[in-house]
Amino acid sequence: MDMSTPAFVQGTKKLLIGGQWVEPASGQRIEAINPATGELLCHIAQGDAQDVERAVAAARRAFEGPWSRFTAHGRRKLLLRVHDTILDNFDELALIETLDMGAPLARTRGYKEWLSQLLQFYASQTGAGSVATSPMSIAPNFTALKHLMPVGVVGGIIPWNGPLMGSWWIYGPALATGCTAVLKPAEDASLSSLRVSELMMEAGVPDGVINVVTGYGKDVGQALAEHRGVDRVAFTGSVGTAQAIVRASAGNLKRLQLELGGKSPDIVFADADLDRAVPGASMGVFTNTGQVCVAGTRILVQRAIHDEFVQRMAAFAKTIKIGDGREPGTQIGPLISQRQLERVMHYMEIGGQEAELVHGGQRLSGNLARGFFVEPTVFANVRNDMTIAQEEIFGPVASVIPFDTVDEALQLANDTPYGLAGGVWTRNLSTAHTVSQGIRSGTVWVNCYGVIDPAVGFGGTKMSGYGWKGGKEHVESFLYPKATYINLD
């Protein structure tokens, strides 16, 4: 693979509005930093409410204009063309993502097959708005037609921890259903979303169907959440921001989809196959440097194997290769930013005071000191009421919590305001079912962690938000039902 910096990563990126790449109204720009080196990659545009105004108007025009005349078959063909174009350019996209947010190439390139499945899934869903007739009970001379109609203009506000994937949770269902989109990537990692959008235009997506406004959350995100011309907002990010979006969206009672953080429990029983559970649960926290909403950060381990598990987890953590994502063999890259580094170090300090540090806890030095690297970190004998077990850290920090019985495991697992995900490792079928049913979360993994099938999807409950990504529910959330009653007399 060509590892030189792609030509796309230079100069100042513009905004995509109505099919044109345009300057932001403010004339301001934001630095795009490589978190592995601290070096400037290029600049992105600092959009604001005026750009959102233009983008929403373009999205509305496209929604009511040419895009509304696309048939389901036309949208399917378009999604398949987008699929081919994205896959043909995937090595470049993966490298852009690695440079911009730090994840190793092994991870960013590894999305390829998954993304192919995701795009093909949404292509298969373009008929979801088809008409259905309803048998009527009120009178024999009546009939009714039920259509599923596209909700309109969708605002997508996404985080920096995986924008190459995150963009598709907006674009996939929007293209499948006939909605139009205004995407707002995170200020810390916008480049892959911009390149994805450019490639989509090359693949023939009509002007205005997708628009991208980069910039800060308080400017662009807030304006999108407030805008009365936006019918739905899909948001992935933190709880506090979600609360601001809920308030801002009240003006036109926008439909919302919120996928927020977690403090997900990953429960290891004494009868588990530790050869699978140790690496599985470890990477359930450490992958993407812990910057994963579903990360299994509270590892609940049955007391009989707590010490052995902790020792094996520390040994596993020692083997993890941390470094620049471009280096072959790198398994974990840097954190996204100086701000995130400070936040994670702060929690590591708290953990050191509250619990028993078994491995890690340090920022990396030497030639990695330029970037935002920390060690994968394991705290043992953690109590569930400790800060490191209650608050989302969004870094590679595992809290291992001992428990005795199934009931206690479930009580601890559910003693959190969050409800995004959870895991259970056991060879006992009954334990697997009891615990996976008992965890109050939208997603549970048994003897695995983090697997997501685009056709099945995932989502959360409690303070982890509502709405579903992937599967038919996701497609239907971009549609609303409409009944037409007909008097046949």
Ligand code: ADP
């Ligand atoms: P984090 O703190 O992990 O960066 P955020 O929830 O702040 O998570 O960010 C997720 C996305 O939300 C980013 O694109 C960010 O710019 C955006 N955002 C931040 N603040 C607001 C806001 N007040 N309104 C709308 N979007 C926002």
